[in-house]
Amino acid sequence: MSTDRQQSFIATIGTPNTLLHFLDYIHARPAIVSVSDFSGGFFTGRPQTRDDSHFLGLRADVPVDARPRLTLYFRFTGTAYRLYIRSPGPYYGKCLSMSDQDFFGAYESEGASTFDLINERGIPVTLSAIKSDWSNIYLRPRDEGLLHVQRRIESPYVYIANKGARPLLFNINIKERNAAYLSHPDEV
Numbered sequence: 233m234s235t236d237r238q239q240s241f242i243a244t245i246g247t248p249n250t251l252l253h254f255l256d257y258i259h260a261r262p263a264i265v266s267v268s269d270f271s272g273g274f275f276t277g278r279p280q281t282r283d284d285s286h287f288l289g290l291r292a293d294v295p296v297d298a299r300p301r302l303t304l305y306f307r308f309t310g311t312a313y314r315l316y317i318r319s320p321g322p323y324y325g326k327c328l329s330m331s332d333q334d335f336f337g338a339y340e341s342e343g344a345s346t347f348d349l350i351n352e353r354g355i356p357v358t359l360s361a362i363k364s365d366w367s368n369i370y371l372r373p374r375d376e377g378l379l380h381v382q383r384r385i386e387s388p389y390v391y392i393a394n395k396g397a398r399p400l401l402f403n404i405n406i407k408e409r410n411a412a413y414l415s416h417p418d419e420v
Contacts, residue, residue, distance in 0.1 A: 256285035
């Protein structure tokens with residue numbers, strides 16, 4: 233039986249044809265969205281702004297290799313994976329998790345979502361089943377739907393979410409297998 237470390241790995245992640253990263257990174261500016269509050273058909277206040285920079289998104293008008301891919305530490309938890317951000321920048325050390333509105337973004341590690349890795353045949357897999365360092369996978373938040381592309385009515389950005397729509401195929405490039413926690417390098 234393998235240990236959690238033996239099933240953990242560091243990899244870059246992307247999509248086959250579209251640039252995937254944090255919204256502020258792929259647009260080279262904060263992803264600020266202006267939202268007007270409406271109630272019963274009457275305007276009820278000044279537009280509010282929301283910073284969506286920490287959400288993962290896609291940008292189809294930029295070549296897939298125009299910017300470095302997102303690097304993640306896939307930490308096996310015994311049943312699923314917790315995804316720690318290892319790309320340099322403001323989200324380093326945080327986890328990818330689902331928001332209350334089911335959007336995929338960077339959050340503190342405490343209480344972060346866990347994810348199943350699903351192969352192209354629809355079967356959940358762990359690192360031991362991924363033989364090639366380049367592989368295609370789907371991501372499924374534990375006990376929810378597969379991640380997919382989604383637009384929000386009030387936003388010009390393209391997001392990653394987990395309700396409905398056609399599943400988004402990710403590709404990973406494994407850089408290190410049997411990867412330990414940063415704070416526990418001697419872990420077995």
